[in-house]
Amino acid sequence: MLKYLLPLGLFVGLLILLGVGLTLNPREVPSPLIGKPAPQFTLPRLDDPQARFDSAQFQGKVSLFNVWASWCVACRQEHAFLMQLADQGVTIYGLDYKDTREAGLQWIERLGNPYQAVAFDAAGKVAIDWGVYGVPETFVIDKQGVIRYKHIGPITPRDWEEKLGPLVAYLEKQS
Amino acid sequence: MKTLIAALWLTLALPALAGIEVRQFTNPELESRYQNLIEQLRCLVCQNQSLADSNADLAEDLRSEVYTMLLAGKSDAEIVDFLVQRYGDFVLYKPPVKKTTALLWFGPFAALAVGGLLLWRIGRTRRPEAPTSLTPAERERLQQLLKDEEKSS
Numbered sequence: 001m002l003k004y005l006l007p008l009g010l011f012v013g014l015l016i017l018l019g020v021g022l023t024l025n026p027r028e029v030p031s032p033l034i035g036k037p038a039p040q041f042t043l044p045r046l047d048d049p050q051a052r053f054d055s056a057q058f059q060g061k062v063s064l065f066n067v068w069a070s071w072c073v074a075c076r077q078e079h080a081f082l083m084q085l086a087d088q089g090v091t092i093y094g095l096d097y098k099d100t101r102e103a104g105l106q107w108i109e110r111l112g113n114p115y116q117a118v119a120f121d122a123a124g125k126v127a128i129d130w131g132v133y134g135v136p137e138t139f140v141i142d143k144q145g146v147i148r149y150k151h152i153g154p155i156t157p158r159d160w161e162e163k164l165g166p167l168v169a170y171l172e173k174q175s
Numbered sequence: 176m177k178t179l180i181a182a183l184w185l186t187l188a189l190p191a192l193a194g195i196e197v198r199q200f201t202n203p204e205l206e207s208r209y210q211n212l213i214e215q216l217r218c219l220v221c222q223n224q225s226l227a228d229s230n231a232d233l234a235e236d237l238r239s240e241v242y243t244m245l246l247a248g249k250s251d252a253e254i255v256d257f258l259v260q261r262y263g264d265f266v267l268y269k270p271p272v273k274k275t276t277a278l279l280w281f282g283p284f285a286a287l288a289v290g291g292l293l294l295w296r297i298g299r300t301r302r303p304e305a306p307t308s309l310t311p312a313e314r315e316r317l318q319q320l321l322k323d324e325e326k327s328s
Contacts, residue, residue, distance in 0.1 A: 006293075029219060032263040098232070124236055131261040133219035133233055 031131050031150040038065070038145050039129040046096050046104050046118035053093075053119035058145040062171045063091040064164075065139040066115070067127060070096075070103040072135040078154030079111050085160070086114035090168065094118035097127050097135050140164060142171045195227075196235065198242055205245055212241055212254060217268050225268065 033039070038058050045051040058065070066082065068075040086092055094115040096104040101120060108118070121127055130139070131150075140149040149167055151159060200206035210227065216237070218229035226234050226241070237258070244254045255267070264270045272280050309317065 026222060029265045030263055032260060124233075128236060128240060128261060131263075133262065 027134075028152050029133065031147070033131055033139075033147050034150060036147060038139070038141055038147050039126075041119075041126045041129060043095075043119040043121055043126055046094070046101065046108070046120040049101070049120075053117055055145075057093065057117065058141045060143055061091055062143055062168055063093055063116075063141050064168075065093050065095065065130075065141055067095045067097050067130070067132050067135050067137045069099045069135050070107040071099065074154045075136045076111070078136050079114070081155060081157060081160070082114040083112045085155075091116055095127065095130075095132075096120050097132065098122065098124040138164075140167055140171070143174065195230070196238075198238075208251060209242060209245055212245075212251060213238055215268050216241070216255070216258060217266050219262055219266065 038055055040055050042055070043053050045053050064085075066078075068078075082092060092114050094117070096118050099120075099122065101122075104118070104120065108115075119126070124132075130137075134152070136154055138151040138155055139147050140151075142148050148171060149164070151164060155164060198206075198209065200209065213226040216226045218224045218226050218231055218234040218237075220231035220233050221229050224231075224234075226238050240257075241254055244257065249257075258266045264276070270276045270279065
């Protein structure tokens with residue numbers, strides 16, 4: 001009996017292994033920054049080169065930190081939903097990644113501004129500190145300024161309902 | 176004609192060269208360290224390419240990051256660490272041995288061992304039985320049969 005069951009068992013095992021392999025998304029690289037304080041930085045603000053965006057801003061409230069660019073197609077798709085979230089009172093900060101100031105400002109003007117403030121990272125250096133490897137990417141930051149989650153790709157209403165929304169609600173309740 | 180063909184070949188090769196910038200090194204040791212580093216670091220955008228091969232924008236930025244750190248006198252380990260802190264072990268083509276990568280490192284050997292064990296067991300059970308010698312009674316009967324055969328033919 002074992003003689004027949006063993007090969008069958010091995011075959012099923014292999015099938016499961018390959019099946020799991022197929023459903024994994026290799027584009028999602030887990031961030032080593034989760035559970036760590038947000039990387040410190042100071043950048044000029046998109047709307048005013050004289051004003052500074054300081055990472056100390058993340059302290060004291062739960063916020064999203066959304067990395068975007070005007071040349072990024074998926075960001076456009078995401079933008080409308082970010083507007084909705086902002087209307088619901090979610091605090092969103094932006095990082096305009098490897099963009100020109102004019103293009104970034106035009107984008108905000110045309111599509112609306114869901115951000116409390118946008119940092120302007122023309123060289124993409126700060127994004128490297130955050131481990132960004134594609135736009136859009138969104139970090140969930142808690143009241144202590146600690147990164148709790150990283151979402152890769154545009155946030156869809158479903159992502160919000162299933163993952164980000166509940167996490168933000170949970171973090172809001174914490175002191 | 177030969178020059179023309181050579182020129183054509185070069186044109187074909189141009190797109191491949193387009194994304195990779197040339198870096199100036201005054202020190203050949205630094206240059207070989209640079210080459211070595213960007214070959215063992217993985218590009219996160221085109222994941223099956225190293226930083227050395229990739230034309231992606233991010234790969235270019237990371238190469239320049241590696242370059243400036245080398246010029247600033249950082250050690251190879253410090254540079255690799257810098258990238259791992261930001262992008263995780265994924266950025267390394269050769270990930271370190273630890274709990275989460277144990278399956279990756281030892282899985283193939285385990286599979287090989289299991290396979291070998293199975294082959295060995297199958298080989299043992301299927302080995303043909305050693306020929307056993309006939310009992311005296313059987314031998315006598317055989318002789319008798321052979322004799323009968325001779326007679327009848």
